[in-house]
Amino acid sequence: MLFSEAMAKPIIAVYDTKPYDRDYLTRATGAEEMDWHFHDFRLDRETAFAATGAQAISVFVNDVVDREVLKSLAASGVGMVALRCAGFNNVDLEAAKQLKVTVTRVPSYSPHAVAEHTIALILTLNRKIHRAFNRVRELNFSLNGLVGFDLYGKTAGVFGTGKIGRIVAEILRGFGMRVLASDVYPDREWAAQNGIEYVDARTLARESDLITLHAPLTPQTDRIINEETLALMKPGVVLVNVSRGRLIHTVALIQALKSRHVGGVALDVYEEEEGIFFEDLSGNILHDDELARLLTFPNVLVTAHQAFFTHEALSEIARVTVENLRRFANREPLLEQTVLC
Ligand code: NAD
Numbered sequence: 001m002l003f004s005e006a007m008a009k010p011i012i013a014v015y016d017t018k019p020y021d022r023d024y025l026t027r028a029t030g031a032e033e034m035d036w037h038f039h040d041f042r043l044d045r046e047t048a049f050a051a052t053g054a055q056a057i058s059v060f061v062n063d064v065v066d067r068e069v070l071k072s073l074a075a076s077g078v079g080m081v082a083l084r085c086a087g088f089n090n091v092d093l094e095a096a097k098q099l100k101v102t103v104t105r106v107p108s109y110s111p112h113a114v115a116e117h118t119i120a121l122i123l124t125l126n127r128k129i130h131r132a133f134n135r136v137r138e139l140n141f142s143l144n145g146l147v148g149f150d151l152y153g154k155t156a157g158v159f160g161t162g163k164i165g166r167i168v169a170e171i172l173r174g175f176g177m178r179v180l181a182s183d184v185y186p187d188r189e190w191a192a193q194n195g196i197e198y199v200d201a202r203t204l205a206r207e208s209d210l211i212t213l214h215a216p217l218t219p220q221t222d223r224i225i226n227e228e229t230l231a232l233m234k235p236g237v238v239l240v241n242v243s244r245g246r247l248i249h250t251v252a253l254i255q256a257l258k259s260r261h262v263g264g265v266a267l268d269v270y271e272e273e274e275g276i277f278f279e280d281l282s283g284n285i286l287h288d289d290e291l292a293r294l295l296t297f298p299n300v301l302v303t304a305h306q307a308f309f310t311h312e313a314l315s316e317i318a319r320v321t322v323e324n325l326r327r328f329a330n331r332e333p334l335l336e337q338t339v340l341c
Contacts, residue, residue, distance in 0.1 A: 010329040011035045013054040013078075015043040015063050018278070020314060021084070025058075028318035034325065048072040056080035056325055061087060062274050065103075067095035074099040080328045082321045083340075089217075093341050102328065103340040106320045108163060110313035115167035117307035118212055118242050121266035125238065125301045126151070145298075149209075152176040157208030159201065159224075160215030160243065161187060168212055169196050180204045183215070205232040210240070217244035227252040236263035242307045245271040250290045257297050264299040268307045277304040 009032060014025065017038045025036065037054060041047050043063035049072070051057050057078055059065060065081060070092060073081070081091065083105040096103045124130055127148040135142070154177055158169045161183040169179050179196045186198040201224075205211065211233070215221050225239065225248040239262060241248055250271050256262040270277065272288055286292050294300050324334050 009033060009035045010056065010325065011037060011054040012056050012058060012325055013037045013039065013051040014058045015039050015041065015047070015050075016060045021060075024314045024318035025322060028315070028322040034322075043069060045069055045072070049076075051078050052076045054078055056082060056328060058082040058084055058321055058325070059090075061085050061090065062278075063090060065091040065096075067092050070095045070099050070101055074101055080104070080325070082324055084317050084321050088340055091340070097341045101341075102334070104321075104324045104334055104338045105340055106317050107337055109308065109316040109320075110310060111163035111167055113310040113313040114164045114242055114307040115171065116310075117268065117303070118164075118168050118214075118240060119171055121240055121242070121268065121301060121303065122151075122210065122212070122238070125240075125264045125266045125299070130301055131298065151210075154178070154209040155180060155207055157182070157204035157211040158196075159183075159204060159211065159213050161190075161196075162214065164242075165212075165214030166190065168214060170194055172210075177210075180208060184220075202229075202232060205229055206234070208237065209234060210238045212240040213243045213247050215243060215247070217246050222246055223249040225249060225253065227255070230256045230261065233262070235261055238262075238264040238266075240266045242268040245269040245273055250294070254290065254293055257294075257300065264301075265294075265297075266301040267294075268303045269305055270294075270302070273305060 012034050014021065014036060017040055022038050039050055043057070043059050043065065045068050048069045051073055055077065057073065059081060078101065080102040081096065083091070083103065086105055086107050088105050091103055093103060128146045132146055152175055156172045156177045156179050158165045158179060158181045161169060161181045169181055172179050173194055173196065180199050180203070181191060181196050182199060182201045182204045188198065191198055223246060227249070230252055248271065253262065253265065257265065270291060272291065276288060276291065295302060320335060320338060324338060327334050
């Protein structure tokens with residue numbers, strides 16, 4: 001054991017926890033195995049002190065793990081940061097390496113969860129289920145304004161054919177759609193097997209009735225949906241983004257919605273979601289005017305970064321996180337492909 005015999009179990013400070021995090025992490029842990037210190041606030045320079053006494057911490061997407069924070073964690077004896085997500089843009093890995101703080105992540109939890117949520121958004125938006133649900137509860141059984149279109153026979157464009165994009169593409173083929181795909185590393189064998197056609201991004205933009213984004217946020221994809229690329233798209237195009245908010249320039253999107261060039265938008269991510277998504281702000285004043293504007297369109301559907309949110313994904317995140325913490329405590333090799341430094 002890394003910890004003194006007197007210290008019965010490792011102390012783990014867990015930041016930015018919601019009830020479901022506590023539930024899944026404790027369920028993945030053997031009885032009396034860890035001393036969890038759950039904090040509902042995020043990690044930053046002001047809250048790093050809350051890790052005092054812990055040997056390891058666990059964080060999520062919006063925690064700040066910069067050099068200053070890492071210095072303070074290392075000084076208080078924290079030897080490991082276990083991310084409960086795949087992305088690690090919030091961690092200064094160089095500083096962690098210098099300070100000898102181990103950093104791990106959960107590289108893949110459930111691509112099916114994200115792909116299935118994408119399909120849920122597409123069907124809800126197209127068949128206007130979000131509006132029908134509210135209407136019927138008000139005893140308004142009118143169908144006016146609820147016309148959708150058949151997906152069968154239409155063209156879908158899948159931008160990014162990694163783990164998630166492929167599952168989405170295959171499901172859309174199942175609806176009888178023509179599926180175009182674009183990726184910097186096309187997998188032509190998979191495409192041929194599934195009747196999917198790789199094209200360049202501009203052709204995908206021009207020919208698709210429905211475009212769904214599954215590429216990561218990189219300098220090349222930053223605001224790839226902008227005034228110019230929106231103009232290439234078919235009038236009435238439906239756009240879906242479950243990837244990262246910054247793939248879309250929100251101001252340009254709002255203009256395209258106002259001019260009716262874009263026929264519908266489903267978003268699970270938003271450029272400025274930090275501090276808004278995952279929080280209950282009901283009763284507060286929303287200060288983000290662009291999000292407020294988006295929420296007024298009847299043909300815009302927003303969910304708050306919940307595509308990953310299934311029992312299987314939460315179980316896998318907890319399993320990998322707990323297993324790495326256990327191995328770290330026992331000085332055993334950490335799980336393959338989860339170690340960042
Ligand atoms: P992945 O790495 O398996 O696939 C990403 C694909 O995008 C790869 O095939 C890659 O070649 C391609 N790509 C990269 N740059 C590109 C570019 N410039 N143009 C075209 N294609 C490009 O990742 P994944 O597991 O499929 O996840 C995709 C994205 O989904 C993640 O980056 C993440 O942002 C997002 N995500 C969202 C949620 C959620 O809850 N909303 C959960 C998990 C992942």
